[in-house]
Amino acid sequence: MKKKYLIGVISLIFLISIILTFYLExxxxxxxxxxxxxxxxxxxxxxxxxxxxxxxxxNGTAYILAGKDTFExxxxxxxEQAKEMQNNGWEIGSHSVNHPCFTEINSSKMExxxxxxxxxxxxxxxxxxxxxxxxxxxxxxxxxxxxxxxDSARPLEWGYNNLISxxxxxxxxxxxxxxxxxxxxxxxxxxxxxxxxxxxxxxxxVGGSTPRHYDYPKDNFEEILNCINxxxxxxxxxxxxxxxxxxxx
Numbered sequence: 001m002k003k004k005y006l007i008g009v010i011s012l013i014f015l016i017s018i019i020l021t022f023y024l025e026x027x028x029x030x031x032x033x034x035x036x037x038x039x040x041x042x043x044x045x046x047x048x049x050x051x052x053x054x055x056x057x058x059n060g061t062a063y064i065l066a067g068k069d070t071f072e073x074x075x076x077x078x079x080e081q082a083k084e085m086q087n088n089g090w091e092i093g094s095h096s097v098n099h100p101c102f103t104e105i106n107s108s109k110m111e112x113x114x115x116x117x118x119x120x121x122x123x124x125x126x127x128x129x130x131x132x133x134x135x136x137x138x139x140x141x142x143x144x145x146x147x148x149x150x151d152s153a154r155p156l157e158w159g160y161n162n163l164i165s166x167x168x169x170x171x172x173x174x175x176x177x178x179x180x181x182x183x184x185x186x187x188x189x190x191x192x193x194x195x196x197x198x199x200x201x202x203x204x205x206v207g208g209s210t211p212r213h214y215d216y217p218k219d220n221f222e223e224i225l226n227c228i229n230x231x232x233x234x235x236x237x238x239x240x241x242x243x244x245x246x247x248x249x
Contacts, residue, residue, distance in 0.1 A: 031193060031196070031232060031233060031234050032192040032193035032194070032195065032196050032197055032198070032199070032233045032234065033163065033192070033197075033198045033199070033233065033234045033235075033236055033241055034189060034192060034198075034199045034200075034201060034228060034233050034234070034235055034236075035060070035061055035198070035199070035200045035201070035235070035236055035237060035238050035241060036049075036053065036058060036060040036061070036201055036203070036228075036235065037060065037061045037062075037063065037132070037154070037173065037200050037201065037202040037203070037238065038060055038061070038062045038063065038202070038203050038204070038206075039063050039095055039132055039202060039203075039204050040063070040064070040065060040071050040072075040076070040095060040099070040204055040205075041062060041063070041064030041065055041071075041076045041077045041082070041095065042071070042074055042075070042076060042077070042204065042205045042206070043074070043075040043076060043077055043081075044205055044206045044207045044208070045062055045077060045203075045206060046077045046081045046082075046085065047207075048206045048207045048218055048221070049203065049206045049221065050085055050090070052218075052221065052222055052225060053225060054088070055225075056225055056228075056229050056235075058225065058228070058229075058235045059088075059089040059090045059091070059235070059236075059237055060090055060091070060237065061090070061091040061092075061093055061130060061237045061238040061239070062077065062082065062085060062090060062091070062092055062093065063092075063093040063094065063095035063130070063131070063132035063154075064076065064077055064082055064092060064093070064094070064095055064121070065095050065096065065097065065098070065099055065117075066094065066096070066097045066116070066117040066118075066120040066121050067097035067098050067116075067117070067120065068097075068098065068099070071099060074205065079121075079124040079126065082121075082124075082126055083124065083125055083126060086126060086127065089237075090237065091127075091129075091130065091237035091238060091239045091240075092121065092126045092127070092128065093128060093129070093130035093131060093132060093238065093239075094114075094117040094118050094121055094128050094130070094131050094132070094150070095117070095131075095132050095134060096113040096114065096117050096133075096134045097112070097113050097116050097117045097120065098113065099134040099135070100113060100134060100137075101134060101135050101137035102133060102134070102137040102138055102139065102141075102142045103137045103138070103139055104137070107141050107145070110141060110142055110145060111145050113134075114131070114142070114145050114146055114149055114150075115145075115148075115149055118131075118149050118150070128150070129150055129151040129152070129239055129242075130150060130151065130152045130153075130154075130238045130239055130242070131146050131149075131150040131152065131153045131154070132153070132154045133153065133154065133155045133156070135156070136155045136156025136157075137155075138153075138155045143169055143170075146169060147169055151168065151239070151242055151246070152168040152169065152171060152238060152239075152242045152246065153168075153169045153170070153171065154171040154173055154200065154202075154238075155170060155171075156173075156175070157170060157171070157172045157173065158172065158173070158174060159172040159173075159174070160172055160174075160191070160192055160195075160197040160198060160199055161197065161198040161199075161200065162197065162198075163196060163197065163198050163241075163245050166198070166241070166242070166245055166246045168242055168246040171200060171238070172200070173199075173200035173201070173202045174188055174199065174200070174201055174202065175201075175202040175203075175204075175214070176201065176202065176203050176204075176214075176216050177213050177214050177215075177216070178211045178212070178213060178214070178215050178216060178217065180216075182220060182223050182224060182227065185201070185224050185227070186224070186227040186231075188201070189201075189224075189227060189228055189231050189233055190231060192233060193231055193232065193233040198241055198245075200238065201224075203216055203221070204216070206218060206221050207221075
């Protein structure tokens, strides 16, 4: 009798643990995810965005150019600076060697930009698995080449990503420009959280006294970080999300 009672108790405890685990995992997955992405590798991403995000414990994904020290007359992050960011939890991705539009070059040049950028970055002790198309330019040829060298790719496809069915080689994102209000950006964050979606929020140049279209003021950047922190949404690098949720296309 005692033996049967003990077996029953153990079975009940086991069943409760399964239900509790399922509930916690389900509840955990209902917070949505945001990835803070940075294209081109501008130096202000290291000097401004990186330390500000560190205050919140946030890590980002910086897609950098492998063959340039400057871009659009602005200084870029060095490999040493990128390595420091990586060692502190950031992901470094590739944004090609020279930033060409892939729909305007032939397949051999395209492969050079895609393959060589990873090789150059990897030779500088950077762990590269994510790619962002320069200016979003892509086609079927570039997609086929990228899949040989990377685990994910991001063109310019506006929107959110469904965590149940991530298109890892055609990731959606929302990119920020100087005219975007804090209210609008916060609404994107809250929508992702409430609907269990993955938002990749993409920045370019952070700061600057004479902002260009895709620049974002430092004060506004600080405010959006506070909004993200207050929302309770998870903050992960692109690689972290792909490793956890991504399936091969």
